[in-house]
Amino acid sequence: MSLRTLLHLAPHPNPAVDPAKSAALSWRIFDREDHSLNGEEDQHLRHLLRVSFPFEKAFSFRRYLKNPPEYRWFAVDPEGHIVAHVGVHIKTLGTALGELTVGGISEVCVKSDYRGRGILKELLGSVHPWLRARQIPFALLFGQPPIYRSSGYLQIYNPIQSTNGLARHWNPFCGKPMIKPLSDHTWPAGAIDLRGPSF
Ligand SMILES: CC(C)(COP(=O)(O)OP(=O)(O)OC[C@H]1O[C@@H](n2cnc3c(N)ncnc32)[C@H](O)[C@@H]1OP(=O)(O)O)[C@@H](O)C(=O)NCCC(=O)NCCS
Numbered sequence: 001m002s003l004r005t006l007l008h009l010a011p012h013p014n015p016a017v018d019p020a021k022s023a024a025l026s027w028r029i030f031d032r033e034d035h036s037l038n039g040e041e042d043q044h045l046r047h048l049l050r051v052s053f054p055f056e057k058a059f060s061f062r063r064y065l066k067n068p069p070e071y072r073w074f075a076v077d078p079e080g081h082i083v084a085h086v087g088v089h090i091k092t093l094g095t096a097l098g099e100l101t102v103g104g105i106s107e108v109c110v111k112s113d114y115r116g117r118g119i120l121k122e123l124l125g126s127v128h129p130w131l132r133a134r135q136i137p138f139a140l141l142f143g144q145p146p147i148y149r150s151s152g153y154l155q156i157y158n159p160i161q162s163t164n165g166l167a168r169h170w171n172p173f174c175g176k177p178m179i180k181p182l183s184d185h186t187w188p189a190g191a192i193d194l195r196g197p198s199f
Pocket of ligand 1: 052053108109110111114115116117118119120121122142143144146147148149150175
């Protein structure tokens, strides 16, 4: 069952897209616990993940890269097909100041004909208040800075330990670590231990 639903009826113009097609596009956003997805939803999601990340073999047989995110945000078209996705892990990190819980953003993707309409920004704009309401002080992701800057993400330069430390650097699409402050907490200096693989 969806926990929250936002309905979008207004067209979202994009100069790069045929205006007639653009006007016809609409979507709604909702969040789900990962374990509640049924077989058909799993297939739709894996299809979107496969076409969005063709170099990641894992999506041929499962809907996550290393560990499944506990929560997922979706945009679906009026027929209920998934057109965008953001995974959210609730992660407790080891830092020089002690443990720190963050919302780990992963497997971000938007179906190609829906890109450039601000859907990712909308999805993140829905995730952030949800994390804030749970007193989670930061969102953390590994991504390309130009994509996330306008959603308030800042690049961090802490040394990052993970159980797949080297593998991250072999991936040509490997993103930069970025945080989104969700409270007045100060991001800690020093090494950050992901206590597991990157996401
Ligand atoms: C990256 C992706 C999720 C963007 O989704 P989207 O809905 O088109 O993004 P939005 O329209 O909300 O744009 C968000 C910001 O990203 C920027 N952006 C989007 N695609 C970009 C690209 N290919 N290169 C650089 N910046 C990009 C937008 O200009 C916008 O920034 P702005 O607010 O400063 O103008 C989508 O292109 C995608 O699924 N790509 C394939 C999978 C992928 O690369 N995922 C991200 C892994 S880090």
